[in-house]
Amino acid sequence: MGFIADVLKSCFSRLKVADLEQLIRQWGYLNNDELSQLDFSKSKLCVFRDVLSFCEDKKRHIEALRKVNDLDLMCTVKNSTKKKWTMYRLQDKKSGSKENWFSDPEKFKRKLQQQVDLYFDSAASVSVTLQDGALWCRLYLPSGNHFMTANAVYLIHYPNSHCFAISAFKVSVQNFLFQCLSNLFGYHTLTSMNLSGLQYKSLFQLAFNKLGETSFGKLSDVQSLPFISRRKRKAEEIEREPNLRSEDVAMKRHRSLSLEAAFGEYQQPVLESLRFKVEAKFMGKKNIENFQDDGEPFRCCVKFEGPSVLDGVRNLASCGLANEPLPKHLLRVNSLGTNNFVLKSKEKS
Amino acid sequence: MAPGETSTSTNRCMTTPQTFKSRLSHRFTPKRFTPYGRTPQSRRISTAVPTTRGRRKNVHTRTKSRTDSSSEAEDLKGFTNVTWKVFKLSPLYKFSSAPKDLKRYGQLLSSCVEAANQKGLFVENNVSRKALFCVQEGLKKTADDPDAIQILVKGKKGLGTVDTVILTATLCGVEMEGDLLIPDVKGHFTYYPVLLVKSTVAMTDVLITWLMRHFDCKISPLVFPPVYMAWMIAMWSGALANTNRKNKPVELVYQVPSECEGIKKITYTIEAADCLRVWNSIHDSKSDMFTEEEMTTFISSLEDHFYSLFRVKLNAMQLSCVGTSLCYIGRDGILKIYSAEHVSCILRHLTELSMEHFSLV
Numbered sequence: 001m002g003f004i005a006d007v008l009k010s011c012f013s014r015l016k017v018a019d020l021e022q023l024i025r026q027w028g029y030l031n032n033d034e035l036s037q038l039d040f041s042k043s044k045l046c047v048f049r050d051v052l053s054f055c056e057d058k059k060r061h062i063e064a065l066r067k068v069n070d071l072d073l074m075c076t077v078k079n080s081t082k083k084k085w086t087m088y089r090l091q092d093k094k095s096g097s098k099e100n101w102f103s104d105p106e107k108f109k110r111k112l113q114q115q116v117d118l119y120f121d122s123a124a125s126v127s128v129t130l131q132d133g134a135l136w137c138r139l140y141l142p143s144g145n146h147f148m149t150a151n152a153v154y155l156i157h158y159p160n161s162h163c164f165a166i167s168a169f170k171v172s173v174q175n176f177l178f179q180c181l182s183n184l185f186g187y188h189t190l191t192s193m194n195l196s197g198l199q200y201k202s203l204f205q206l207a208f209n210k211l212g213e214t215s216f217g218k219l220s221d222v223q224s225l226p227f228i229s230r231r232k233r234k235a236e237e238i239e240r241e242p243n244l245r246s247e248d249v250a251m252k253r254h255r256s257l258s259l260e261a262a263f264g265e266y267q268q269p270v271l272e273s274l275r276f277k278v279e280a281k282f283m284g285k286k287n288i289e290n291f292q293d294d295g296e297p298f299r300c301c302v303k304f305e306g307p308s309v310l311d312g313v314r315n316l317a318s319c320g321l322a323n324e325p326l327p328k329h330l331l332r333v334n335s336l337g338t339n340n341f342v343l344k345s346k347e348k349s
Numbered sequence: 350m351a352p353g354e355t356s357t358s359t360n361r362c363m364t365t366p367q368t369f370k371s372r373l374s375h376r377f378t379p380k381r382f383t384p385y386g387r388t389p390q391s392r393r394i395s396t397a398v399p400t401t402r403g404r405r406k407n408v409h410t411r412t413k414s415r416t417d418s419s420s421e422a423e424d425l426k427g428f429t430n431v432t433w434k435v436f437k438l439s440p441l442y443k444f445s446s447a448p449k450d451l452k453r454y455g456q457l458l459s460s461c462v463e464a465a466n467q468k469g470l471f472v473e474n475n476v477s478r479k480a481l482f483c484v485q486e487g488l489k490k491t492a493d494d495p496d497a498i499q500i501l502v503k504g505k506k507g508l509g510t511v512d513t514v515i516l517t518a519t520l521c522g523v524e525m526e527g528d529l530l531i532p533d534v535k536g537h538f539t540y541y542p543v544l545l546v547k548s549t550v551a552m553t554d555v556l557i558t559w560l561m562r563h564f565d566c567k568i569s570p571l572v573f574p575p576v577y578m579a580w581m582i583a584m585w586s587g588a589l590a591n592t593n594r595k596n597k598p599v600e601l602v603y604q605v606p607s608e609c610e611g612i613k614k615i616t617y618t619i620e621a622a623d624c625l626r627v628w629n630s631i632h633d634s635k636s637d638m639f640t641e642e643e644m645t646t647f648i649s650s651l652e653d654h655f656y657s658l659f660r661v662k663l664n665a666m667q668l669s670c671v672g673t674s675l676c677y678i679g680r681d682g683i684l685k686i687y688s689a690e691h692v693s694c695i696l697r698h699l700t701e702l703s704m705e706h707f708s709l710v
Contacts, residue, residue, distance in 0.1 A: 312611025
């Protein structure tokens with residue numbers, strides 16, 4: 001029961017007080033009598049102790065363990081932005097593999113459990129749920145008797161898409177884990193897309209923009225995909241006050257139109273960071289008289305960070321902190337499907 | 350122009366007729382006549398204007414007094430890989446570095462920390478806390494430097510028997526050029542320009558409050574405006590490039606103005622060797638001194654390169670943190686030193702910056 005207590009404690013520590021009651025009810029493990037005995041106005045610690053005592057009273061250890069694993073997955077679904085997700089692409093489909101069972105979470109779970117049992121200890125557990133059209137999986141790969149959050153790996157996959165998002169995992173389990181997933185999805189190769197962030201829907205949108213198609217061919221109705229953002233950007237107000245007149249209205253309007261042509265009228269996918277590794281000729285030598293140009297590239301790394309970097313790049317131009325036209329490697333992030341770039345000077349032949 | 354001195358060019362242009370006598374002096378000066386004389390020294394208010402602008406900065410990374418030795422680097426190893434908060438101080442009244450006085454200060458600080466503990470200021474409930482004052486070796490470089498003092502507060506967590514260090518602080522002044530204290534008061538005051546503290550916010554506040562009350566001084570954070578950080582980048586960006594060790598890259602962190610929503614900061618990291626190549630193109634490596642113009646050219650050339658890649662104007666943003674192979678410095682007075690051999694060099698520069706705020710006339 002110590003393991004169950006550890007998992008429950010981990011769940012409660014991640015949940016906000018406001019979300020606690022709704023999630024416990026949604027969980028469905030406690031019956032109505034037990035739910036009525038819980039006092040959610042008390043502290044989380046009190047509620048945790050009551051829930052733990054109910055789990056211990058049931059005296060069905062295996063079922064209790066399975067249920068708290070499900071609760072842990074529900075907490076992760078609720079707080080998906082607390083995890084950093086990395087996108088992987090599925091390539092080289094295996095002959096004879098079928099994907100028509102991916103939409104059924106129970107079948108998916110059985111298939112995944114079979115693969116996990118082949119490569120890992122039988123104590124490894126699997127939980128699967130379907131949320132907003134996506135399959136959410138939790139794999140717990142134990143290393144010791146105590147629960148450790150680092151041993152839990154979470155995975156998100158939209159059925160019929162050629163990519164999936166995965167949370168952080170230990171390097172020691174990577175080979176076996178990827179072999180499991182390769183067999184499960186029916187693809188030989190799992191390739192990193194160099195795309196990571198906290199908002200999984202934005203990551204899938206960027207991945208889809210690059211990959212552009214599913215196993216059924218290009219979808220004609222892109223807007224119906226659950227991860228595609230359909231919100232238009234808030235229009236810029238050039239003149240706010242009736243008594244104030246801007247002197248450069250024409251310039252601002254022109255800039256606004258050109259930015260709309262470059263970035264579109266919809267909100268950009270949310271990325272927290274954009275990283276560029278640059279190896280190019282040094283181009284800051286206009287004020288340096290005796291620059292030692294030995295042909296070696298000037299190596300630097302640039303990282304843009306913020307709550308929504310793609311919107312931020314657009315706003316840099318609208319605020320006048322960047323000049324237009326912006327370079328292609330900033331404008332095309334949406335279609336390139338990655339947030340880690342390498343820029344190199346073209347070699348002269 | 351000093352009073353009494355005249356401009357020869359103006360003397361040719363303007364002559365006072367012999368028949369005309371006025372209240373003005375016969376010698377023409379460009380100054381306008383006022384009925385007031387020079388403000389007496391006793392009534393002058395000291396200013397806190399930094400005087401780095403336009404000044405030539407010494408680019409030494411070694412100390413002037415003696416060469417760095419491995420034993421000295423060993424003494425100062427405790428300063429490395431620790432995040433310090435830097436403070437500047439006014440002179441301490443009646444401070445003594447004699448062993449019996451340091452012991453007394455330790456007892457007084459211990460009782461003050463215990464009183465704060467009774468008030469519930471600390472989150473952790475340590476059983477006992479004890480403060481120790483001792484002389485820090487390796488930081489007194491010249492005769493003008495005071496003995497560097499290390500302050501430790503140790504405590505035992507719960508029922509444990511092992512002491513853990515809760516606070517580490519160092520009072521120091523390294524290669525202090527000249528004496529800011531006038532001879533009349535020199536016997537009563539000891540000037541430590543720099544205080545480094547590593548501890549929790551609550552414990553740091555207790556130490557600073559105690560120092561200010563006990564020694565009648567003023568302690569405030571030593572903030573580093575962007576121009577100071579630009580100087581540090583120019584000084585130290587290539588400091589270790591001649592050794593066999595792989596140098597940490599030069600890092601410039603720019604804070605994006607809040608009106609640009611979506612991006613908070615831009616981190617610009619440059620390989621140390623490439624940075625040194627640019628610096629050597631601007632500054633003659635044989636010369637020990639470099640000017641503000643060279644520093645400005647260096648920073649603007651890095652920003653121009655960034656602009657050519659991204660068309661983003663870094664010069665419209667402010668530097669918030671800079672990192673070199675020697676140290677990492679944040680605008681709010683955060684310091685992390687990586688190289689034990691250059692601790693004295695960095696503290697010397699901090700001493701200089703602190704002393705500029707308290708130049709007494």
